[in-house]
Amino acid sequence: MELRIGWLYGHEMNIYGDRGNVMCLARRAEWRGIGAHVTTIGIGERFDPCAHDVLFWGGGQDREQIAVAADLSGPKGAALAGAIEDGMPILAVCGGFQLLGHYYRPHDRPELPGIGVLDVTSVAGDTRFIGNVVVDSPEFGVLVGFENHSARTFLGTGVSPLGVVRTGHGNNGQDGLEGARYRNAVGTYLHGSLLPKNPAVADWLIQTALSRRYGERELAPLNDAHERRAHDDVVARALALAH
Amino acid sequence: MPDPRATVAAAASKALTRGLRVGGRSGGTALPGLVANRLDPRLLDKLAARLPAGVIVIAGTNGKTTTSRMLAGMLTGAGRHVVHNRSGSNLVRGISAAFAEQMPLFGRGSIDIGVIESDENAFPEVVARVQPRVVVLLNLFRDQLDRYGELETIAADWTPAIRSLPGDATVVVNADDPTLAALAKGAAAKLVTYGLDDDGYTLTALPHAADAATCRFCEARLEYRRLFLSHLGEFSCPQCGWRRPALQVSGSRIELRGVERIAMRVSAARLNQRTQAFDVEVGVGGLYNAYNALAATAAALALGVSSDIIAATLHDFQAAFGRLERVEFRGRALTLALAKNPVGFNELLRLLTASPRATPIVIGINDLDADGRDVSWLWDVDFEALGGEGQTGKVFAVGIRGSDLAVRLKYAGVGDERLDTAQAGKPLGAALDGIVEATHPGDDIFLLLTYTAMLELRRSLAERGAVSHFWEQ
Known part of the structure; x- marks a missing residue:
């Protein structure tokens, strides 16, 4: 068995330590004896849905995000949207999350179109949401991460939230929701990196990817002692800082 | 002409600095500056204007403290009397406090020149206030995104x-950094370029922590003939032909001698009407310090300091607070290294893992404001070097976010037989005692620490009688 990980715009959009998510998918597969291969899909490069089992898309600086939005405005964006509609598992963080939605509307520049596969919209805000976040997720339990964004993202009726924020701002600082879920897509503002300290999400992505390709699979359990401790420390830290 | 407002502000700052120090409060540079700036918001401008030989401002993500100390040392060696924010307080208030403390209340005494290391965010304001004669631009790396x-x-x-x-000012710029080379291009000031010209210590690929190295003029991906450190190197654009500017001051024949020393040949072309080459030996290690030494040398040459004085200063240079500082503690030889961002971390790991290592390494990660919350x-740092062949020493994960670090180290291939997490999350004094327990007399222990972790550890060492307080240096 192998796990083919597609890293969308791994060169252009890779700030805030998001590569930890890619490392996590690869290593948690390898630790179970499953070979892992990472391919980056950059600007100007073809996206072939048959070449990947799971996708990751991180955040980027404004300059790169504009170039990426342009790269996705044609058939490439449609192919990506089609793959996600089809059930391709993907984790999209921050900028990647926004570009899965309908659009991102900045203050002073033209609207940046997304690929519209997630029923979410994002608009620029006046303040930046920065800090530790603890989220209660019905699917994955308690999630921890760090948010750093000025956009406000609002969910339409076509998606569910990833969870409800216990501490932190989440999507928009108003409705208490964080991230979005649709088919096998997870959109979120949580950096940290997200997956290493929240292995339940990582394993769900891996299991979904392998099951799609090889038929229903169960994953062998791993020793997550370090991960659990780091996770619990962030919960305690976030609560301490919030009070 | 006496200026009562500036005099009162400077006097208040001086008194507060002294009071805090006697009271044993740490550092004591922020509050006096804050009060002084409240009493006279233009205090720094006025003090800087009193200096006949002007002010040099040094900015960049990494290397500010070391470079400014090297340069201040060279100027002192050349007979100048320097005012310098040498404790590393590099916001406007910290700089104001340092100037107020070191300069007399009236006039300037014998002090004739200023050396300022400036925080990245404060840089435009510092430049506007002090009207520098020379600006030294070191590098721009990804750093603490929540803060910068x-x-x-x-x-x-x-x-x-x-x-x-203005045209009579000088910009000393690291030409190996494409961002800075592009930024300096349109300046009216005189440019002095510096960079490396060496084949011995090159990288084969851009490290992950480097930002995408794209051309500032046409957005194409830059190519490197030689890549030295992060995205610093001899670059060129395959599309529009923009390339690294010609070097006026270059470092070649570099020899890294462990954490302790560097040897290098400095060549200077057409600087103060002179072309010359001379060998230097620097009293700190690491390729990043070759860049720092070169930056200080380029600025000193531009200010007319002789190569003899430059070489002597570099030879005798001692590491600044927590920059490869060596401390003896209960029979262990500690080396303290401040690591604030991925590039800084990567370079220290490069230095540490250049040869097989069986002795302990301590890594301390805090998440207070000054560290970046x-x-x-941590996922941008190439900790994989610690999991490589020949690396067999224990690794202690400590600090407020020690448990986060432990996860990162696990992914880097540092197995549980080497990874010690017993001190994670503890106050660093207690962690230090635990580390001493878990190691042996004669051990050579290397400590990599974020900013507040370094302050806390040094305070613990001071309480245990091992080091002096940093403002006493």
């Missing part, structure tokens, strides 16, 4: 500050 924002934002903020410098950057 994106690299692009800093570059955009610096551009007007550099453009505002977001520890996501």
Whole structure:
């Protein structure tokens, strides 16, 4: 068995330590004896849905995000949207999350179109949401991460939230929701990196990817002692800082 | 002409600095500056204007403290009397306090020149206030995104500050950094370029922590003939032909001698009407310190300091607070290294893992404001070097976010037989005692620490009688 990980715009959009998510998918597969291969899909490069089992898309600086939005405005964006509609598992963080939605509307520049596969919209805000976040997720339990964004993202009726924020701002600082879920897509503002300290999400992505390709699979359990401790420390830290 | 407002502000700052120090409060530079700036918001401008030989401002993500200490040492060696924010307080208030403390209340006494290391965000304001004669631009790396924002934002903020410098000012710029080379291009000030010209210590690929190295003029991906450190190197654009500017001051024949020393040949072309080459030996290690030494040398040459004085200063240079500082503690030889961001970390790991290592390494990660509250950057650091062949020493994960670090180290291939997490999350004094327990007399222990972890550890060492307080240096 192998796990083919597609890293969308791994060169252009890779700030805030998001590569930890890619490392996590690869290593948690390898630790179970499953070979892992990472391919980056950059600007100007073809996206072939048959070449990947799971996708990751991180955040980027404004300059790169504009170039990426342009790269996705044609058939490439449609192919990506089609793959996600089809059930391709993907984790999209921050900028990647926004570009899965309908659009991102900045203050002073033209609207940046997304690929519209997630029923979410994002608009620029006046303040930046920065800090530790603890989220209660019905699917994955308690999630921890760090948010750093000025956009406000609002969910339409076509998606569910990833969870409800216990501490932190989440999507928009108003409705208490964080991230979005649709088919096998997870959109979120949580950096940290997200997956290493929240292995339940990582394993769900891996299991979904392998099951799609090889038929229903169960994953062998791993020793997550370090991960659990780091996770619990962030919960305690976030609560301490919030009070 | 006496200025009562400035005099009162400077006097208050002086008194507060002294009071805090006697009271044993740490550092004691922020509050006096805050009060002084409240009493006279233009205090720093006025003090800087009293200096007949002007002010040199040093900015960049990494290397500010070391470079400014080297340069201040060279100027002192050349007979200048220097005012310098040498404790590393590099916001406007810290700089104001340092100037108020070191200069007399009236006039300037014998002090004739200023050396300022400036925080990246404060840089435009510092330039506007002190009207520098020389600006030294070291590097721009990704650093504490929650505090400094994106690299692009800093570059955009610096551009007007550099453009505002008059034609008789000098910009000393690291030509190996494409962002800075592009930024300095349109300046009216005289340019002095420096960089490396060496084949011995090159990288084969851009490290992950480097930002995408794209051409500032046509957005194409830059190519490197030689890549030295992060995205610093001999670059060129395959599309529009923009390339690293010709070097006026270059470092070649570099020899890294462990954590302790560097040897290097400095060549200077057409600087103060002179072309010369001379060998230097620097009293600190690491390729990043070769860059720092070269930056200080380029600035000193531009200010007319002789190569003899430059070489003597570099030879005798001692590490600044927590920059490869060596401390003896209960029979263990500690080396303290401040690591604030992925590039700094990567370079220290490069230095540490250059040869097989069986002795302990301590890594301390805090997440207070001065460290950056977001520890996501741990995933941008190439800790994999610690999991490599020949690396067999224990690794202690400590600090407020020690448990986050432990996860990162697990992914880097540091197995549980080497990974010690027993001290994670503890106050660093207690962690230090635990580490001493778990190691042996004669051990050579290397400590990599974020900013507040370094302060806390040094305070613990001071309480245990091992080091002096940093403002006494």
